[in-house]
């Protein structure tokens with residue numbers, strides 16, 4: 001997960017990578033207990049302690065427990081979640097009839113009770129700390145704790161674990177909690193069911209008589225529940241009504257009418273809870289009975305829209321518009337579906353709107369945009385597993401894909417997590433963002449089987465079979481292995497900010513000294529918590545430190561564009577990390593977080609430099625960094641600049657590969673700085689040469705045609721540095737030759753599009769900055785030199 005301390009703003013688009021923590025001696029003691037619990041199971045008695053906690057003690061312990069007790073305060077920082085690595089286990093997939101009933105007294109500690117089930121009743125309200133805990137009893141009065149992991153933050157605990165609720169636990173894991181209380185531990189939510197208290201296998205002493213009601217009564221009670229916002233309860237009542245009708249067999253016209261209403265109303269309830277596939281099924285069943293019903297048609301369209309089936313949604317709405325031309329909601333949804341189809345088919349987005357939403361840091365539902373896949377497809381990759389390949393030649397800046405996040409947790413929903421891996425001889429304690437992404441994703445997957453299947457096809461370090469069929473529970477919901485889903489997230493998630501201002505200097509009013517402007521941007525605090533999310537299509541891109549594609553984030557949307565003009569059948573590679581990090585740091589990150597060694601052209605080149613040449617290279621870089629610090633905002637001496645130029649050239653000489661193949665980012669940034677210093681001492685012609693050389697280091701090759709613009713033989717590597725260099729040339733090069741200035745501006749726009757994901761904002765940001773810089777530059781040229 002993310003390499004960020006919680007109080008450090010994240011670099012844009014950094015993938016989620018954990019950072020190891022320095023823990024205090026107290027923390028260490030706490031973690032030793034976990035080590036005993038999770039790894040040295042043989043040290044723990046097999047049965048609960050001789051004097052197990054009484055019901056009152058269990059209730060008191062839970063009431064008093066804090067987040068810190070559960071490990072959420074480590075290394076003097078508070079976390080939203082503590083995850084202790086435990087031995088992974090599979091979710092139960094067996095039928096209940098194949099399992100044997102057991103009681104709490106029969107439970108063995110540190111044991112998964114395969115082929116068994118228990119039925120318990122909660123005796124307290126559920127409490128959420130690092131996980132959700134409650135105290136339960138069995139029919140014989142024995143008490144213990146129940147801990148449920150991976151419940152999403154928005155879960156209604158009073159509906160999932162209500163006080164007095166009867167719970168069935170399949171193949172339960174009985175273990176010690178992090179606070180050393182004997183507990184049932186549920187990691188896979190399908191291992192736990194809340195039972196109706198009139199079900200046949202509820203213990204006699206808890207079972208109540210089934211109350212048989214009329215379909216009309218079920219419907220009325222369901223409608224009441226809906227109006228009180230108890231949607232889950234409403235779904236249950238509508239479903240019971242439908243079951244009662246089906247069990248009664250033949251029905252008359254009145255009952256038929258009730259069946260229709262129950263289906264149509266349950267469809268609405270499913271829409272409200274995000275079970276869109278089920279909503280669609282109910283709408284379709286209702287429409288078989290009444291093909292021209294206005295509400296059923298609209299609900300079907302809504303379900304199709306939410307399932308991103310925009311074509312079918314549009315068709316249903318066309319039928320509806322013909323039947324009910326006055327229905328304004330249908331017209332609005334039809335127009336929205338049309339827009340989504342254009343986005344899906346042509347990549348035709350309202351980028352301005354996307355930028356505005358992202359700047360306002362709107363939550364997920366506001367990003368109502370479709371996915372787009374450009375001239376690329378997923379194929380087997382010679383690098384690793386699958387990758388994304390071009391189907392035809394693509395141009396630099398061309399859109400490869402736009403993906404909406406499956407989940408994208410923001411702020412508190414995202415949260416920081418401390419990961420503790422208490423292996424016997426090592427203790428890894430790491431922190432990152434994305435505490436609740438796993439739970440949010442699993443909730444989405446349980447509701448939407450298409451998403452569940454797409455996620456399970458992604459790569460995991462566990463090496464699961466992506467083609468294996470996903471098992472389903474008795475309600476048809478997918479059975480998810482929470483450990484595997486979290487592994488998939490760790491390998492494929494990205495962290496970002498909703499909006500990240502790449503070029504804050506464009507808001508500067510004084511653009512005379514361009515190094516000062518560039519430096520000013522470093523002082524602008526990038527506000528906002530990092531987000532952490534999962535995007536399906538983007539997850540198929542493999543990594544390179546010399547990427548030919550780049551991702552950007554606008555709110556919930558991930559945009560990937562080509563960096564270079566690229567031929568057909570080329571694998572498009574993005575960078576998983578900051579490619580300006582040194583070789584060793586990059587490789588350590590790849591090894592720890594993704595489990596691979598990068599063998600791209602840059603890594604191959606850098607891995608070959610060692611010994612004296614490596615030391616010389618590092619010394620040169622350190623000397624150049626020092627020179628920059630010394631010059632700062634002062635007027636540099638010419639001799640200093642000559643020395644700088646020589647050192648940059650010496651660094652360039654290390655490269656045996658042309659910059660068109662491996663861009664020289666460090667050299668380019670030094671040349672950019674040098675050119676600014678030359679500008680500062682009024683050596684404008686030399687400054688322009690510096691900018692040209694800075695471009696050359698990024699692989700840009702061009703020829704000027706005075707009066708006719710610029711011919712680019714190679715557009716080079718396009719990133720934020722390229723944008724800045726091109727923008728400076730657009731403002732200062734070939735004064736009076738508008739064709740050349742316009743060509744530089746057009747090239748800046750392409751690079752800006754790659755970096756920001758869009759260029760609709762260009763004219764009012766970087767474009768305006770170029771125009772202002774040009775005016776300032778002309779004014780400076782006209783000033784008599786002192």
Ligand SMILES: C[S@@+](CC[C@H](N)C(=O)[O-])C[C@H]1O[C@@H](n2cnc3c(N)ncnc32)[C@H](O)[C@@H]1O
Pocket residue numbers: 381383384385386387458459491492539540541542543544593594595596597598599
């Ligand atoms: C986000 S997935 C990329 C898609 C993946 N190749 C697939 O088959 O779905 C990340 C994983 O791909 C592999 N990978 C990505 N870039 C790689 C590279 N340059 N060299 C080796 N393996 C790489 C690693 O196993 C990494 O954990």
